[in-house]
Amino acid sequence: MGTLAVIYQIVITLLFLYSIFLGGIHKNIVQKYFFVYLLITNAIELLSFIGRSYLDLSTNGIIYNCYSLFCLCFFYFFYSGSFVKKSRFIFLGLFCLALACTAIFTNFLKFEYDYRIGIVLALFYICSALFWMGYRIINVDNRKITAHPRFWISVGLILWSSFFILRSIPMYLFEKIDEEFQKMLRNVFYIVNIVFYILFFIALLKSKNTPDKNEKPAL
Template identity: 25%
Template sequence: MYEIYLVILFFCLVLSFINEVARCKYLGIYFIVVFISELLIYFEILNRNNYDWLNELYTVFFCWYYLIEFVKKSELIFVTLILLIVGYLFINERQNLVIIQASVYILVTANWFYRQVKSTNEVPIYKKLNFWISTSLLLWSCVYIFRILPSYFFANEDINFLENTINIIYQSMVILSYLIFLKGLCCKQ
């Protein structure tokens, strides 16, 4: 399954440089970092503990990504800074830090969706790159939260179910999220 994920990431990387809108939003930088880090982890040059700083990097990138989309930049900066400060001060476990990341993604994507619904224009929402990026991040965030919360219970009660079933569902949703990214990278708006 990991190989499928890497292939989809590679296509996202290529399209992020072909698509002019994605190039202007620097999505290629995001996909270069993700693809190279995942390749290094796949070939065991890096270990999975590197996800901690990578997740922080991804969170900062998408906060910046949405920052350039918002008219009222101060509110996004404020909410993001508060969440990141709370994360650094009070969160000691990796799982909790990623819950902060998922929460930030939910906030910025929900804000983007709200603004799109509030101020409609002539371009249908499904033809916009940001619609697909936001949908992908929202899907990943919700699935991650639903994966991590029961893991505390299943780690004690049914480790086999946790390691097999829940992880397969999560990996499938990550692949679906990047397929949604891929669809978005085909948009011209």
């Protein structure tokens, strides 16, 4: 495991522990979402590490295929709780479209990771983040948009998704990719992941300072 991979693992572990700490002090729906996401993410990374290190698995693709489906559902519920009426219905349509594309155009039961699932997820992330930002700009409340935890998550999702799509393009355009180029992409992606979770940490801080106690989960 490289240095960036170790740093990434430390960051998500510390975030998970911090979310547990916050959960004992401030209890609101947004922080519960954060706890669940970080719990599953840490569990997936642990399973992946065990698979590579002790079970001699060359790929953990099916684990990440399932994780991508979890993320798709998770961020639907995460954002949907902040919408009302027509906006929530439109967002539900976006979610159903993403599920349909996953079911029709991908093979999420493959042992190897299907990058088409990741592309669907990345596009859903970008659309969800932009939809939330547009909704918040139109429906102004008594807080700055940067005071909302979802703002920082949205920025992180757009950053992560944009790079993921750019990273995936060479894998479709070229049959074989230079090993050094692959290594560079992998390292840059670790950096992007670390930046994303730094933004996640800011969102955790915002959820502590301005708890969204009135928001309802999407059911």
